[in-house]
Amino acid sequence: MSDLGSKRLQGRVAFISGGLRGIGLACAERFLAEGAEVVLSDLDAADSEVASTTLARLGQAASYISANVAKEEDWERAVATVKERHGAAHVLINNAGIDLTGAVETLSLEGWRRIMSINVDGVFLGTKHFVPLLAASGADVKGGASIINVSSIMGLVGYNEVSAYNASKGAVRLFTKGIAIEFAQKKMPIRANSLHPGFVLTPLLNAGFQRWVDAGFAEKPQDLVDTMAATTPIGRLADPSELASAAFFLASSDSSYMTGAELVIDGGWTAQ
Ligand SMILES: NC(=O)c1ccc[n+]([C@@H]2O[C@H](COP(=O)([O-])OP(=O)(O)OC[C@H]3O[C@@H](n4cnc5c(N)ncnc54)[C@H](O)[C@@H]3O)[C@@H](O)[C@H]2O)c1
Secondary structure (H helix, E strand, O other), X not given: OOOOOOOOOOOOEEEEEOOOOHHHHHHHHHHHHOOOEEEEEEOOOOOOHHHHHHHHHHOOOEEEEEOOOOOHHHHHHHHHHHHHHHOOOOEEEEOOOOOOOOOHHHOOHHHHHHHHHHHHHHHHHHHHHHHHHHHHHHOOOOOOEEEEEEOOHHHXXXXXXXXXXXXXXXXXXXXXXXXXXXXXXOOOOEEEEXXXXXXXXXXXHHHHXXXXXXXXXXXXXXXXXXXXXXXXXXXXXXXXXXXXXXXXXXXXXHHOOOOOOEEEEXXXXXXX
């Protein structure tokens, strides 16, 4: 039986970057069902159709900030807004990310720097600017505040023509361990863990599959879904809600003794 909606995040404020789609949106939905107040950020303008309709559907406990994770001034504005709206932050999900595929000798320095600026700088900047508010709020909840950095199975193992994404997600994995040690040694009430999704059916994955189809690797996206499912021991791709369940665990007091760890949600893909 599911404990969805058990309200175990009541009284907690969560900030989720890249929250308008995919895994970030699923986390927002789950956290709201668990009683949290949620602030989402994404690139879309606050008055865009996607942001307006999503926020209207999520209800009054959710709000939105248009912010680019690669820009330091956007993080400064985001933290100030959360402070003003809620006076606290207990959970930070550094979720926004992009992918980049291609043989290493074909990658441009511009493309490399772009993926690093979003996937790595974005996680660093979000952490840096939210730490004071998380530290101030974390003492009020069992297990403290929680930083959840979204890495990937591609941050654990290499994969053909994914080297830049591998590098960015590997950086997220070790950055998370570094800050976890730092917070623990300084007795700051913040835990930090990395989340490692396998193949999850989101707009990011769909766009990636479409690029592979365009490059002639497959006839249609569904062929790639089938191939990925066949190479995954559980035999299917993940639904974003299954990643949100893991994020809920990391956000809640149930993971109070967990910091600097890697939570792998991949249907057994890296166990092979
Ligand atoms: N889908 C998968 O199979 C999968 C697997 C492993 C890891 N991940 C990781 O999970 C995270 C979420 O991925 P997803 O599949 O939900 O992707 P998605 O593209 O469906 O959603 C990501 C969101 O991030 C936003 N975003 C992109 N760049 C941004 C920026 N500079 N500033 C703010 N927001 C930005 C996008 O607009 C989008 O709404 C990413 O870090 C991704 O690398 C995804």
